[in-house]
Amino acid sequence: MNREKKIIFAPSLLSGNFANVSESIKLIEEAKADWVHLDVMDGVFVPNITFGHKMVKDINNITKLPLDVHLMTVHPENHISDFADAGADYITFHLEAAVHSHRIIQQIKELGCKAGISIVPGTPVTALSELLPYLDLILIMSVNPGFGGQSLIEKTLDKIELLNTLKNNAGYNYLLSIDGGVNRDNAALIRQKGIDVIISGSSFFNSEIPEFEANLIRGNK
Ligand code: DX5
Ligand code: ZN
Secondary structure (H helix, E strand, O other): OOOOOOOEEEEEHHHOOOOOHHHHHHHHHHOOOOOEEEEEEEOOOOOOEOOOHHHHHHHHOOOOOOEEEEEEOOOHHHOHHHHHHOOOOEEEEEHHHOOOHHHHHHHHHHOOOEEEEEEOOOOOHHHHOOOHHHOOEEEEEOOOOOOOOOOOOHHHHHHHHHHHHHHHHHOOOOEEEEEOOOOOOOHHHHHHOOOOEEEEOHHHHOOOOHHHHHHHHHOOO
16 A cells, blocks of 8 residues: 655755844745744753744744644643744643643644644654644654754654554544654655654755655655
8 A cells, every 4th residue: 555645845944044034044945845843942952042022023924835834842831822923823832841731732722733743752752642642743853953964763764654553443533753874865754754843954955956856755756
């Protein structure tokens, strides 16, 4: 059975040029990407610091592409309304950073955004079981979050198959997204496992021709 679906391709600005964000967004648009992935890091939940909601708002003013905000912060509940106001379409927070994750999902949806949750490589899929009916997106981290350019941890790909089985059996609605270390060499395997959304930071932005790289990753002939 051919399990491949049409891929939603979401380049991550993390590997773009922070001194020339509009040029990086232009590259993303020229590659006919579907979404822009925006990594918000607080220097606490992850060691790195990136940007906040003002950046998301300004990007929202220069592109019509959906904005896929990945919050890598402690206390995500404190930031949801700012990112919703800034124009985020999807807001994804980390299960490991949240106490009242069900409430945060409700909070995101009440603000008119799609609700996503992410798990780091060390967190099992079973930790999500009570939340599955409510989620619009599950972001499987295939590296430990915090930095671009790391190598994909292949074991994490088992989570795609498991979450697809759970989704099909129960009729859940979430999209499955993979983030970290995706490149032209491992993308075919990831697609075969039934991923919906592929995020690519360094492989996209470090490529000589990002549009060509994008086509290889999403499996376009
Ligand atoms: C890492 C971020 C990723 C990152 C991926 O913590 O969540 O979105 O940009 O970068 P690559 O594709 O280089 O691993
Ligand atoms: Zn990310």
